[in-house]
Amino acid sequence: MSATPEEALVEQIGEALHLVIDPELGYNIVDLGLIYDVAIDNGCDARITMTTTTRGCPATNYLQSGARDAASSVDGVDSVEVSLSYDPPWTPKMMSPAAKAHFGIDDD
Amino acid sequence: MIGATLSRWTLSYFASAVAFLLAAEALMVLGFGYPGSALRSPETLVLVHCVAIGWLSLLMCGALFQFVPVLVAKPIHSNTLPLPALLLILTGLGALIAGFLQLAGYLPPNASVFMAASVLLGAGFLLVLWNLGRTLAAAWPLNLPARFVTIGLASVAATVTFGVLFTLGFAGEAQGPFLLELRARGLPLHFIAGLGGWLTFTAIGVSHRLLAMFMLSPELEGASTRWTFYLGTLALAIVVIGGVVAIAVGGRLDVVLLGAGLVGLACLALYARDVVQLYRKRVRPVIELNSRMAGVALGQLAAAALLTSAAAALGVVDRFGGALVFLVAFGWLSGLGLAKLYKIIAFVTWLECYGPVLGKTPTPRVQDLVVEPRARRWFWLYFAAVDAATLCLALEATLIFRVAAAAMLLATAAIALEFIRTRRLSNVKAALRLPTGTRLPRLLFTFVAS
Numbered sequence: 171m172s173a174t175p176e177e178a179l180v181e182q183i184g185e186a187l188h189l190v191i192d193p194e195l196g197y198n199i200v201d202l203g204l205i206y207d208v209a210i211d212n213g214c215d216a217r218i219t220m221t222t223t224t225r226g227c228p229a230t231n232y233l234q235s236g237a238r239d240a241a242s243s244v245d246g247v248d249s250v251e252v253s254l255s256y257d258p259p260w261t262p263k264m265m266s267p268a269a270k271a272h273f274g275i276d277d278d
Numbered sequence: 279m280i281g282a283t284l285s286r287w288t289l290s291y292f293a294s295a296v297a298f299l300l301a302a303e304a305l306m307v308l309g310f311g312y313p314g315s316a317l318r319s320p321e322t323l324v325l326v327h328c329v330a331i332g333w334l335s336l337l338m339c340g341a342l343f344q345f346v347p348v349l350v351a352k353p354i355h356s357n358t359l360p361l362p363a364l365l366l367i368l369t370g371l372g373a374l375i376a377g378f379l380q381l382a383g384y385l386p387p388n389a390s391v392f393m394a395a396s397v398l399l400g401a402g403f404l405l406v407l408w409n410l411g412r413t414l415a416a417a418w419p420l421n422l423p424a425r426f427v428t429i430g431l432a433s434v435a436a437t438v439t440f441g442v443l444f445t446l447g448f449a450g451e452a453q454g455p456f457l458l459e460l461r462a463r464g465l466p467l468h469f470i471a472g473l474g475g476w477l478t479f480t481a482i483g484v485s486h487r488l489l490a491m492f493m494l495s496p497e498l499e500g501a502s503t504r505w506t507f508y509l510g511t512l513a514l515a516i517v518v519i520g521g522v523v524a525i526a527v528g529g530r531l532d533v534v535l536l537g538a539g540l541v542g543l544a545c546l547a548l549y550a551r552d553v554v555q556l557y558r559k560r561v562r563p564v565i566e567l568n569s570r571m572a573g574v575a576l577g578q579l580a581a582a583a584l585l586t587s588a589a590a591a592l593g594v595v596d597r598f599g600g601a602l603v604f605l606v607a608f609g610w611l612s613g614l615g616l617a618k619l620y621k622i623i624a625f626v627t628w629l630e631c632y633g634p635v636l637g638k639t640p641t642p643r644v645q646d647l648v649v650e651p652r653a654r655r656w657f658w659l660y661f662a663a664v665d666a667a668t669l670c671l672a673l674e675a676t677l678i679f680r681v682a683a684a685a686m687l688l689a690t691a692a693i694a695l696e697f698i699r700t701r702r703l704s705n706v707k708a709a710l711r712l713p714t715g716t717r718l719p720r721l722l723f724t725f726v727a728s
Contacts, residue, residue: 187637189637189639189640190636190637191636191641191643193625193628193629193632193633193636193641193643193644194491194492194625194644195643196643196644196645196646223491223494224348224491225351226347226348226349226350226351226352227348228283228284228344228347228348228625228626228629229629229633231283231633232629232633232634232636233636235636235637236633236636236637236638237637238637239636239637239638240637240638243637243638262494262561262562273494273561273562273563273564274562274563274564275561275562275563
């Protein structure tokens with residue numbers, strides 16, 4: 171079964187977000203688990219829910235606008251809304267297996 | 279606003295602070311001040327205030343302007359006030375040093391410099407307190423790390439108040455009986471409120487959060503950390519309030535200081551337990567140079583606490599007091615300061631330069647702005663030189679102390695050069711160094727909208 175246009179767009183946005191790194195950890199925000207959700211409204215309006223490794227992080231505004239810019243670069247995306255959430259708070263357990271391996275963290 | 283922004287003038291504070299550290303170390307190499315002169319000589323007072331105000335306090339102020347907003351997740355009250363505060367403190371410190379040089383006979387007598395120092399330093403620190411105090415007040419109720427900072431700020435208020443009263447005395451003002459008695463016996467209060475309350479207690483609070491952030495350790499807000507806060511606050515209250523009362527009623531100050539010392543020791547023991555937890559429970563197995571060197575500095579604090587306790591038990595605190603204070607100032611506070619500067623300068627520089635193009639183009643990592651193996655050896659030389667210098671002070675080996683101070687100066691200058699390389703992006707590979715939309719950061723301030 172092929173992906174719907176929305177699912178394909180979500181996947182492309184996810185790929186584009188790999189360009190955005192958390193400066194402190196030096197790894198992309200997708201594999202770090204900082205992207206909580208990507209949704210598409212009206213077929214072309216993206217809504218991204220993301221977090222930061224720590225509340226009040228000085229990089230927060232840059233990470234937010236970086237995610238917006240990266241998602242906006244995807245063909246077919248007309249607008250991007252990025253919101254922050256600290257519920258649940260981020261933990262290293264949210265990293266992808268690749269990111270955990272990069273940092274030498276046990277994948278349990 | 280959830281994310282804190284960059285502090286525009288933090289780099290200016292850091293540059294001034296490092297310049298004063300280098301100057302103080304150069305003075306020690308030249309044999310100016312203790313141990314070549316007496317502990318309370320004007321020459322030593324020049325040296326002490328270059329370190330306490332010029333280096334450590336400016337470093338702490340610059341770091342707090344950047345990190346109090348991170349601790350409380352609120353923007354700084356004013357991104358403009360730090361500049362006039364810095365200028366006031368620098369000119370006030372200049373006047374204070376000129377005053378001490380007059381007392382030492384290097385300059386002709388002029389009592390007005392002490393008056394100027396009182397006004398300028400008082401006003402400068404008042405601006406710092408106002409700005410940070412308003413930022414903290416906007417975040418009420420405060421989390422635990424921010425409460426440590428609040429007590430640290432109360433301590434600097436006490437330290438500056440004592441200092442202004444002492445300085446006015448040099449100017450021939452404020453000569454009432456209580457003030458005369460305070461000036462005669464109150465030096466330990468000024469000194470402990472500054473080194474213990476303002477610098478150490480604030481560093482303890484901030485380090486809880488920074489170590490957790492940089493090592494991906496769970497944040498500590500448990501009973502042990504709360505008691506570290508309560509006991510530290512109690513110890514400082516005993517010193518400042520109990521000390522002033524003892525002086526006012528003609529009581530025994532040594533008993534007050536002993537009581538505060540015992541409570542302070544319990545506070546440090548709990549802090550040591552917390553630090554061990556932070557390092558043990560870290561998720562990041564390989565930690566960066568700043569966290570490793572912070573660990574060495576923490577070891578110096580533990581050594582200073584144990585040696586001070588032993589000296590007190592043996593009744594030889596007066597004999598070894600200079601060496602112990604040296605270890606606290608250079609092994610613990612300066613060691614921690616240099617280690618954290620190594621990280622903070624890279625982090626702030628990354629945010630300033632690459633933050634605006636994040637998501638538009640590939641960017642380097644913060645770690646790409648530094649070369650840790652090159653800096654590591656200078657940090658080890660620094661700590662080894664500090665320990666050697668401490669030993670020389672304990673053994674009264676004045677000439678060898680100057681050699682150790684020269685090694686400290688060399689190591690500090692090399693670390694400062696690493697800071698400049700970081701700031702100029704010299705370590706970043708050419709392909710990633712300055713992508714479209716970025717510009718080379720300035721050395722002494724940050725390009726950020728207030």
